[in-house]
Amino acid sequence: MTRTTPPRPLDVEKLYPGLAVHRGTTTRLHPRPGTPRVSESSVAGPLLWPVDEPWPMCTEPHGRGRGRRPADIRRARRILDDAWARDPSSGPTDEERELLTELRREHHVAGIADTDPLPMLGVAQLYRRDIPDLRPGPDDRDLLQVFWCPFDRHGRTGYGMSVRLLWRRSWEVTEVLDTPPQPEVVGFEGYVAEPCVLHPEQVVTYPFAGTLPEELCARIDGAEDALEEAAEAEYEATGEEPADEPAYQYDLSIPPGWRAGGFASWHVTDPARMDCASCATPMELLLTVASSEWDGGSGSWIPVEERDLPRNLRSPTPTEVTVSRWGQLNIFACPADPGHPHRWSLQ
Numbered sequence: 001m002t003r004t005t006p007p008r009p010l011d012v013e014k015l016y017p018g019l020a021v022h023r024g025t026t027t028r029l030h031p032r033p034g035t036p037r038v039s040e041s042s043v044a045g046p047l048l049w050p051v052d053e054p055w056p057m058c059t060e061p062h063g064r065g066r067g068r069r070p071a072d073i074r075r076a077r078r079i080l081d082d083a084w085a086r087d088p089s090s091g092p093t094d095e096e097r098e099l100l101t102e103l104r105r106e107h108h109v110a111g112i113a114d115t116d117p118l119p120m121l122g123v124a125q126l127y128r129r130d131i132p133d134l135r136p137g138p139d140d141r142d143l144l145q146v147f148w149c150p151f152d153r154h155g156r157t158g159y160g161m162s163v164r165l166l167w168r169r170s171w172e173v174t175e176v177l178d179t180p181p182q183p184e185v186v187g188f189e190g191y192v193a194e195p196c197v198l199h200p201e202q203v204v205t206y207p208f209a210g211t212l213p214e215e216l217c218a219r220i221d222g223a224e225d226a227l228e229e230a231a232e233a234e235y236e237a238t239g240e241e242p243a244d245e246p247a248y249q250y251d252l253s254i255p256p257g258w259r260a261g262g263f264a265s266w267h268v269t270d271p272a273r274m275d276c277a278s279c280a281t282p283m284e285l286l287l288t289v290a291s292s293e294w295d296g297g298s299g300s301w302i303p304v305e306e307r308d309l310p311r312n313l314r315s316p317t318p319t320e321v322t323v324s325r326w327g328q329l330n331i332f333a334c335p336a337d338p339g340h341p342h343r344w345s346l347q
Contacts, residue, residue: 003030003199003303005255009246012206012253015223018216019206026205026262027133028255029126030293030303031196032318038176041130041200043258043319044193047122047145048168051175056164057117062153065112067185068104070150073192076103077320088312109184119181120147120164123193123289123321126260127170132202133261135286137167138339146287146331150186161324165331165342190291190322205262206253210271220248251300257293258319261285264330268347276334277341283332286342291327292316 005028013020029043036045049055058064079100083092092100123146128134137144149162186192209220224247231242246252254265264285266272274283293316294301306314323329328347334340 001032001199001305003028003032003201003305005201005203005301006304006307008252009300010252012248015252016216016220016248019212022207022212024205024207024262025133025202026255027131027260028201028203029131029258029260030199030201031258032199033194034197036195036197041124041126041198043124043196043198043321044122045125045195045197046176047125047180048143048170048173049122049145049177049180050173051177053177055177055181056120056147056166058120058149058151058162059115059117060149060154060162061114062151063114064116064118064151064183064187065109065185066106067151067187068106068189069185070182070192072103072105073186073189074194076100077194079103084312088310107185118149118151119183120162121150121183121186121191121193122146122180123148124258124287126287130198131200131260133259135261135284135333135335136338138337141167141169143168143170144287146289148191150183150188150191152188152191161329161344161346163329163331163342163344167338188322190320192320194318194320196319200260203255205255206248207263208254208266208271209248210266211263224248246300250295255301256295257288257290257301259288259290264288264332264345265328265347268326269345272345274332274343274345276336277343279334279336279340281334281336283343284335285330286333287331289321289323289329289331291322293318 031043036042038046038048079096083096126134126144128142145166147164152159152161154160154162209217227245234242249267254263262285276283324346326347329344330347331342331344333342
């Protein structure tokens with residue numbers, strides 16, 4: 001089923017003259033629960049992985065022997081989905097609640113050391129033929145595969161993600177691995193993605209305001225400050241909450257959700273330079289992995305096909321992925337050489 005982004009509530013280029021030269025495109029992936037095939041782009045679907053190639057493993061030292069079973073996590077989600085679809089007012093039955101308590105229990109894996117190879121989770125695979133804004137891979141490779149460790153204990157702080165990306169030539173894979181290795185337990189259920197088919201849609205996008213030329217950024221900030229002051233004055237005069245005005249950051253520039261290409265959002269931190277560690281070239285956004293497909297405000301990015309569905313039949317979190325407390329993982333690639341190591345940031 002096609003997913004169509006509604007027209008923006010305002011003509012942003014008319015509202016802010018000079019913005020048009022910064023226009024770009026991004027491809028919203030619109031992942032939705034389904035049964036993807038190995039030959040298709042997907043989130044958490046079967047990967048085109050050669051039977052004779054070692055599966056990605058995490059060998060960084062951290063605890064990996066206590067957590068929840070992936071199958072239990074997915075079963076608990078099915079129970080909740082069925083309960084809310086059946087009766088949005090009451091949710092799970094008492095019997096289902098007891099089962100959910102059991103499924104949420106942590107388990108211990110005996111005899112596993114902190115450095116034993118731990119299978120990484122296949123998060124997504126993207127064929128360039130399906131995704132208009134997916135950047136080229138190195139040496140004509142056409143398939144991007146994304147993995148991460150199911151534990152959140154990496155890096156200097158001991159609380160960071162471990163993300164791995166691999167590019168391959170899809171036509172070179174002749175025999176596919178049917179049953180990839182899986183971790184017995186995971187440290188965080190938000191890293192266990194639900195299988196989703198994709199509905200790619202290319203849309204217009206504009207840079208994060210803080211990365212625009214100073215004069216243009218100041219005009220955007222000034223206009224929105226003026227709207228906020230007017231709303232406060234209206235509230236003081238009438239006592240009624242004014243309607244939310246479309247905001248550049250949340251309604252007019254960068255769409256939420258999983259997407260390829262376009263501009264990174266820096267809504268949690270100030271914009272940071274993302275230069276290639278190999279050649280110092282400024283990097284460009286490759287992929288955004290998001291916790292939510294739309295925010296809880298105006299919902300102006302909800303696809304046309306889903307706007308009128310009952311709330312219990314449409315979900316802003318179809319992949320069930322949770323990326324940090326803020327909700328976005330931005331992965332960057334080097335435009336000078338796609339084979340150079342990727343970088344990423346959490347927003």
